[in-house]
Amino acid sequence: MAHNNNSDLNVLHPHITPMSTYLKVGGALFGLTFLTVIAHQFNAQLGAFAAPVAFLIALVKAVLVLLYFMHLKDDTNMNRVIFGSGFLFLLVLLFFSVLDIVTRVTEVSPL
Amino acid sequence: MATTSAHGDNYLNHEKGLWSWLTTVDHKRIGLMYMITVMFFFLIGGIMALLLRLELFAPNAAANVGGVLKNGDVYNQVLTYHGAIMVFMVIVPGIPAILGNFFLPLHIGAKDVAFPKINLASWYCFMAGAALAVLTLFTKKIDTGWTFYTPYSIKTGTATVMMVLGAFIMGMSSILTGLNFIVTVHKLRAPGMTMHRMPLFVWALYSTAILQMLATPVLGITLLLLAAEKLFGVGIFDPALGGDPVLFQHFFWFYSHPAVYIMIIPAMGVVSELITTFSRKVIFGYTAIAYSSLGIAAVSFFVWGHHMFVSGQSETAGILFSFLTMLVGVPTAIKMFNWVATLYRGSVTFDSPMLFALGFLFLFAIGGVTGIMLATLPINVHFHDTYFVVAHFHYVMVGGTLMALMGGFYYWFPKMFGRMFNEFTARMSFIFIFIGFNVTFFPQFILGAMGMPRRYFDYIPAYESLNKISTIGSWLILTGFLFGLYTIVQGIRKGAIAPMNPWRSKTLEWTTSSPPPHENFKVEPIVTAGPYEYR
Amino acid sequence: MSTDSATHGGVRSAHVSHHFKDATQEYDSGKQGIWLFMVTEILMFGAILVGYGIFHNIYPEMFAEGAKTLDWRMGFINTLVLIFSSFTMAISISFVQKNETKKAAFALATTVLCGAIFMVIKYFEYSHKFHLGLYPGHFLDTAKVGAEHANLGMYFGFYYCMTGLHGIHVLVGMGLIIWLLIRTIRGDFHSQYWLPVEGVGIFWHIVDLIWIFLFPLLYLVG
Numbered sequence A: 001m002a003h004n005n006n007s008d009l010n011v012l013h014p015h016i017t018p019m020s021t022y023l024k025v026g027g028a029l030f031g032l033t034f035l036t037v038i039a040h041q042f043n044a045q046l047g048a049f050a051a052p053v054a055f056l057i058a059l060v061k062a063v064l065v066l067l068y069f070m071h072l073k074d075d076t077n078m079n080r081v082i083f084g085s086g087f088l089f090l091l092v093l094l095f096f097s098v099l100d101i102v103t104r105v106t107e108v109s110p111l
Numbered sequence B: 001m002a003t004t005s006a007h008g009d010n011y012l013n014h015e016k017g018l019w020s021w022l023t024t025v026d027h028k029r030i031g032l033m034y035m036i037t038v039m040f041f042f043l044i045g046g047i048m049a050l051l052l053r054l055e056l057f058a059p060n061a062a063a064n065v066g067g068v069l070k071n072g073d074v075y076n077q078v079l080t081y082h083g084a085i086m087v088f089m090v091i092v093p094g095i096p097a098i099l100g101n102f103f104l105p106l107h108i109g110a111k112d113v114a115f116p117k118i119n120l121a122s123w124y125c126f127m128a129g130a131a132l133a134v135l136t137l138f139t140k141k142i143d144t145g146w147t148f149y150t151p152y153s154i155k156t157g158t159a160t161v162m163m164v165l166g167a168f169i170m171g172m173s174s175i176l177t178g179l180n181f182i183v184t185v186h187k188l189r190a191p192g193m194t195m196h197r198m199p200l201f202v203w204a205l206y207s208t209a210i211l212q213m214l215a216t217p218v219l220g221i222t223l224l225l226l227a228a229e230k231l232f233g234v235g236i237f238d239p240a241l242g243g244d245p246v247l248f249q250h251f252f253w254f255y256s257h258p259a260v261y262i263m264i265i266p267a268m269g270v271v272s273e274l275i276t277t278f279s280r281k282v283i284f285g286y287t288a289i290a291y292s293s294l295g296i297a298a299v300s301f302f303v304w305g306h307h308m309f310v311s312g313q314s315e316t317a318g319i320l321f322s323f324l325t326m327l328v329g330v331p332t333a334i335k336m337f338n339w340v341a342t343l344y345r346g347s348v349t350f351d352s353p354m355l356f357a358l359g360f361l362f363l364f365a366i367g368g369v370t371g372i373m374l375a376t377l378p379i380n381v382h383f384h385d386t387y388f389v390v391a392h393f394h395y396v397m398v399g400g401t402l403m404a405l406m407g408g409f410y411y412w413f414p415k416m417f418g419r420m421f422n423e424f425t426a427r428m429s430f431i432f433i434f435i436g437f438n439v440t441f442f443p444q445f446i447l448g449a450m451g452m453p454r455r456y457f458d459y460i461p462a463y464e465s466l467n468k469i470s471t472i473g474s475w476l477i478l479t480g481f482l483f484g485l486y487t488i489v490q491g492i493r494k495g496a497i498a499p500m501n502p503w504r505s506k507t508l509e510w511t512t513s514s515p516p517p518h519e520n521f522k523v524e525p526i527v528t529a530g531p532y533e534y535r
Numbered sequence C: 001m002s003t004d005s006a007t008h009g010g011v012r013s014a015h016v017s018h019h020f021k022d023a024t025q026e027y028d029s030g031k032q033g034i035w036l037f038m039v040t041e042i043l044m045f046g047a048i049l050v051g052y053g054i055f056h057n058i059y060p061e062m063f064a065e066g067a068k069t070l071d072w073r074m075g076f077i078n079t080l081v082l083i084f085s086s087f088t089m090a091i092s093i094s095f096v097q098k099n100e101t102k103k104a105a106f107a108l109a110t111t112v113l114c115g116a117i118f119m120v121i122k123y124f125e126y127s128h129k130f131h132l133g134l135y136p137g138h139f140l141d142t143a144k145v146g147a148e149h150a151n152l153g154m155y156f157g158f159y160y161c162m163t164g165l166h167g168i169h170v171l172v173g174m175g176l177i178i179w180l181l182i183r184t185i186r187g188d189f190h191s192q193y194w195l196p197v198e199g200v201g202i203f204w205h206i207v208d209l210i211w212i213f214l215f216p217l218l219y220l221v222g
Helices: A019-041 A043-069 A077-106 B018-022 B027-055 B072-108 B116-138 B159-187 B200-232 B245-279 B286-302 B315-327 B329-343 B352-375 B377-383 B387-417 B423-450 B461-494 C023-058 C060-068 C072-097 C101-132 C152-186 C195-220
Strands: none
Touching (some): A019 A043, A019 C072, A043 C072, A077 B200, A077 B245, A077 B315, A077 C023, B027 B072, B027 B116, B027 B387, B072 B116, B072 B159, B159 B200, B159 C023, B200 B245, B200 B286, B200 C023, B200 C152, B245 B286, B245 B329, B245 B387, B245 C023, B286 B315, B286 B329, B315 B329, B315 B352, B315 B377, B329 B352, B352 B377, B352 B387, B352 B423, B387 B423, B387 B461, B423 B461, C023 C060, C060 C152, C072 C152, C072 C195, C101 C152
């Protein structure tokens, strides 16, 4: 990030993420990928939980990528809000489309 | 600071030659390039509208004057191109890309938009997409209507793919413009220009840009899926494979309803500027108008289902959408109220820009109120796909957006070209457009209520007299726009040299010379007060 | 136009275009523009995921049948490749910020290579499916492939649309990173100017992010 407290706004002060952080995050992402594949082997036992487990792991991975690789951790609140708004409006699309399709089939004409 | 600089260094003569225009990154020049292209497409779309009206002059049974388009197939094609060109190439880019590009940086005291090269790229995207779309005229023409509804669009001629790819690329252009505007507003305001000191036109453009960013990508993927459906038969929208054509409508209107506000919100911004300037009075309810723009933008994402009341959408969704749609009336009415309240006890002068603004108030009120009628579920079922709907959205799109575009164009003409226009011909253009518009479209409300369906190339004799009136009105509109064209061309070529601030406005763009210098302001302005310090 | 990065007594100065006041303003604007563009990517991919979710719920058995034809090992390897490429992309920014140009170039080259590996594996997956006659939509001959569900073509419609669109993004990303690589070797980027690297990096991570969700969605959850 280029936050400046000194007077010269023409000098950027990059926020350099240390290599150790990248290694840890990269390792965690690899580990989680293995974990999701291992969980996949127990799909039969997990039953209805198979999908939520897989997506939960994917979500954790996504958050790691967002915070550390994409540096959202050190970014401005505005940029976080901007990115979050995309998901919010996606939910709107999902909500109304599903609402229509779910309520469509159950309706029976009274005539 | 000189009062005139028509012969000094300005953005028009800073660099010379066609190449300097095609490679320019100056937002003012890009605005003018958009102006020329949009005017060109408006001409094409307008000719098609005149042809449609000519066809409908008389029912084909008594085909003496009517029947110019030979048959229903040609009529359907002309109707599709009229819709697609007017929506994607005229009204959506209209105000943001022409007036917005030109005046957003001037309004907030910036030298340019945040990403000038991306701004130029957006013009090239627009041109490429428009070229693709228009070139379909020379292949197998499309006849789906501008909405490309499945399953018909999958079954009809292959030019649909080219057309939707053109629309996709124009969507990219829209996204790039929106992105540019948001960052410009956030980051490039002059010292002292707080968010609450921005002119209301900037607030409107900002709200529009948010819509462009959030809605257009969904149209993009929808059109790509439609192309994939057509080329590879993927089955997502195809009932034969268990797909759902109504889902296409959901995805399509998720963009295209907010797109309606992409068309109208900038117009509202222009009208806010005009009314306060020509009333010589501080605008009534600045914050209310500013935030109602954002409010309309937000609500617009929750209402798209009102286009689909008879599509097979569930009743539950229909009732919810009907209710939510009425909410749009709230921020819109707030704006109307504030504009009228600004006029109250103002020193109103009726210069041509103001005439268009007042015309906007009158026509938009009719368009808006009939919109509430159409939002009412049971009424909509009766009026659906009749001329009532056609009249309604023309009152909003033409009576709203085009009136504001014309008014804004006259208002900023002296700043853009450094010359004045002929006030008499400008007023004539207003009179003909305003009267012609009402003559054309008001009878269509009655026709719709009588049950005349839209998109048909023929009708029963009972509808004849009103259709004749409507067609005659279209010639009046043509006369009005010819007056407008004359005013513009004559003004650019021979108009009197314009002073720096002919309307005695208070916003920043009038503090620089006419036309503005290459980087807008000789000295960066420092803002110490709100935009409308009249009295 | 722009006053390109100039050397002042050995110290590289920041890049400031004509319409910005200072480097901080330019950097913050650029960053915000990139994030706004990412929102459009999310909505674009998101819409197709919404469609997938809806039809997955309507035809769960058909989707399960489709998912069985995918080899999760291929998706697994591709996930690892893409995550590794994201890692190298991320560290390249650090190297640029520390003026370690050679290391940065090496990291970027590795990223492109990983992208290429991803596409090669994708190519084998696609050609295997074509070989089996698993085409999208109407082109899938249900009798020939012995499908249990008459509309199995729709699953492959989604499969090809989603992975295809993602693949196009990988290709675009590779092109952009090659452009970065050339500019890095030319010495355009340094501790005062790295915005393009960061921007393309964010794009590349979004592509990775989407794959992180596509992998369980297509390969694991049947």
